[in-house]
Amino acid sequence: MRHLAFRSPLGGWPVGSITQAWIASFSQILASAAALLLSASASAQDLPGEGRRLDLVGVDLTQDEIASGSVSLREIRRQGQLVFSVPFSKADGYGDGPGVGPDATSPGARPTLQGNGTFLRVNGLGAQSCLECHSIVSHRSVPATFGVGGVGAAVSNAIFQPLHIDPLDGSFDGRFINPPFLFGSGGIQLLAREMTLALWERAAAAEANPDVPVALETHGVNFGTIVYESASGDFDRSGIEGIDDDLVVRPFGRKGEFHTVRDFDLAALAFHFGIEPVEVVGPGVDGDDDGVADEISVGAVSALEIFNTTLAPPVQTKLDSVARAGKSLFDVAGCSECHIPFLETRGRILEYRLPEESFEAEVFYSVDLSRSPVKFANASKNSVRVSLFADLKRHDMGPELAENFGSELDAFFTTARLWGIWDTAPYLHDGRATTLVEAIMAHGGEARPARDDFAAFTDTEKTQLLTYLATLRTPTNATRSLR
Ligand code: HEC
Numbered sequence: 001m002r003h004l005a006f007r008s009p010l011g012g013w014p015v016g017s018i019t020q021a022w023i024a025s026f027s028q029i030l031a032s033a034a035a036l037l038l039s040a041s042a043s044a045q046d047l048p049g050e051g052r053r054l055d056l057v058g059v060d061l062t063q064d065e066i067a068s069g070s071v072s073l074r075e076i077r078r079q080g081q082l083v084f085s086v087p088f089s090k091a092d093g094y095g096d097g098p099g100v101g102p103d104a105t106s107p108g109a110r111p112t113l114q115g116n117g118t119f120l121r122v123n124g125l126g127a128q129s130c131l132e133c134h135s136i137v138s139h140r141s142v143p144a145t146f147g148v149g150g151v152g153a154a155v156s157n158a159i160f161q162p163l164h165i166d167p168l169d170g171s172f173d174g175r176f177i178n179p180p181f182l183f184g185s186g187g188i189q190l191l192a193r194e195m196t197l198a199l200w201e202r203a204a205a206a207e208a209n210p211d212v213p214v215a216l217e218t219h220g221v222n223f224g225t226i227v228y229e230s231a232s233g234d235f236d237r238s239g240i241e242g243i244d245d246d247l248v249v250r251p252f253g254r255k256g257e258f259h260t261v262r263d264f265d266l267a268a269l270a271f272h273f274g275i276e277p278v279e280v281v282g283p284g285v286d287g288d289d290d291g292v293a294d295e296i297s298v299g300a301v302s303a304l305e306i307f308n309t310t311l312a313p314p315v316q317t318k319l320d321s322v323a324r325a326g327k328s329l330f331d332v333a334g335c336s337e338c339h340i341p342f343l344e345t346r347g348r349i350l351e352y353r354l355p356e357e358s359f360e361a362e363v364f365y366s367v368d369l370s371r372s373p374v375k376f377a378n379a380s381k382n383s384v385r386v387s388l389f390a391d392l393k394r395h396d397m398g399p400e401l402a403e404n405f406g407s408e409l410d411a412f413f414t415t416a417r418l419w420g421i422w423d424t425a426p427y428l429h430d431g432r433a434t435t436l437v438e439a440i441m442a443h444g445g446e447a448r449p450a451r452d453d454f455a456a457f458t459d460t461e462k463t464q465l466l467t468y469l470a471t472l473r474t475p476t477n478a479t480r481s482l483r
């Protein structure tokens with residue numbers, strides 16, 4: 001089985017008849033070319049516009065400064081927006097160094113197009129900035145509206161770890177993934193954290209009460225059951241639904257692989273740019289041998305994470321009578337079983353920890369999601385309503401939507417969050433659907449009955465449903481306060 005994370009256990013790069021020996025000598029040539037380039041760029045550091053772009057645009061916040069509370073949230077977000085938008089250069093450590101690691105599909109050892117050291121797109125090194133792929137706020141308006149943190153069109157799709165592509169017959173065994181937007185992701189992260197802790201409590205309850213199945217239900221979402229077997233002295237996890245056996249809710253990534261935005265950000269820096277964060281490789285370490293150490297500081301990544309998770313959520317416009325009829329049809333067809341209109345948190349404070357995946361690590365910063373600039377609606381005095389239209393679970397979507405990656409998760413996708421959906425064509429994980437009706441009609445597997453109900457609707461009913469979906473809009477001002 002191939003991994004879904006940003007590395008592959010498979011070595012090699014079967015490009016036509018190029019042999020491994022070829023690749024080896026090729027990478028030696030590359031190494032000397034890269035060394036030449038590096039020495040050239042080193043002396044170019046002082047020329048106008050050359051040198052580290054992160055420094056040139058003024059990203060200088062340290063982790064200590066952020067943790068001390070002495071810097072305003074606005075300034076942290078402003079610098080985070082710069083990290084998100086800056087076109088990384090070779091002086092920042094863009095790209096892979098010569099021949100690090102044996103695996104040509106992993107960051108550190110990837111080939112580039114004709115060995116030029118930059119973009120191949122297949123398997124990463126696909127852009128200079130995050131913004132290039134996350135930049136469309138509305139694809140409904142014509143011309144499109146652009147902004148920081150939006151979706152990407154098909155041209156920005158990530159082409160993840162294919163080992164075989166044949167343009168002549170269209171065969172492809174990697175993952176072709178369309179970029180979602182990052183609006184409202186702080187609410188998703190808070191939900192994922194609260195839900196995980198609640199599910200762990202359910203598991204502890206099961207352990208305290210052996211041989212009795214316990215419902216894994218929290219925040220209105222049902223993740224199946226778990227039972228602690230006294231005979232084996234272990235959990236029977238076969239009843240867990242829609243998440244991994246460790247009961248960690250991972251809403252980020254279309255396959256549901258990342259628990260926090262920071263985890264995703266770190267992987268994105270490595271995959272798209274070959275940028276090695278200090279918190280991954282260590283201070284002073286040039287992990288990919290490209291002549292640059294300390295490629296991006298812990299503080300800069302924290303600013304990036306805080307920026308990403310404080311983007312305002314999508315909005316819903318007022319429902320007229322047609323949209324209201326569509327809302328009931330959304331329930332009738334069973335769409336809302338997976339696309340649950342809203343989930344409510346138990347708290348309203350999003351806490352940031354390092355390492356982020358740790359639940360014990362000290363909180364270094366926190367943000368109130370009910371207040372500006374994020375402003376989720378209050379559910380109660382101390383909780384917020386996240387109108388995501390999803391359940392943060394994975395579902396089997398049937399053979400037609402399935403990927404061809406050789407993973408047991410090929411047919412599974414995390415329920416797409418429908419908030420903002422009117423603005424975000426193209427649709428589905430690979431952007432294959434150019435309209436909403438195409439997207440709905442492509443539902444299979446667990447969603448087949450809902451799709452069939454939709455197909456059986458009259459044109460009037462379909463219009464009502466689409467009018468309802470048309471109320472789901474992206475935020476128009478997610479970064480206005482930073483301008
Ligand atoms: C080449 C295009 C491209 C670039 C550049 C890019 N992304 Fe993405 N981004 C994607 C795609 C495609 C996905 C969906 C990936 C998946 O589901 O596995 C994604 C998903 C994400 C997600 C998860 C969103 C969610 O709700 O699941 C985050 C967070 C993210 N990107 C942050 C970043 C950051 C930060 C950068 C810059 C360091 C960046 N991206 C650069 C294409 C890109």
Ligand code: HEC
Pocket residue numbers: 254330333334335336337338339395397401413414415416417418421424426427428429430436439440443446447450451454
């Ligand atoms: C069994 C769970 C399930 C049901 C029921 C379901 N969906 Fe989905 N829906 C998903 C998943 C999972 C995806 C993501 C599929 C993909 O990315 O390929 C999705 C994707 C979508 C998308 C595309 C979103 C995007 O951003 O690309 C739309 C639109 C959509 N669903 C609408 C509906 C409607 C309308 C109904 C009812 C007729 C419905 N869904 C029923 C699970 C479900």
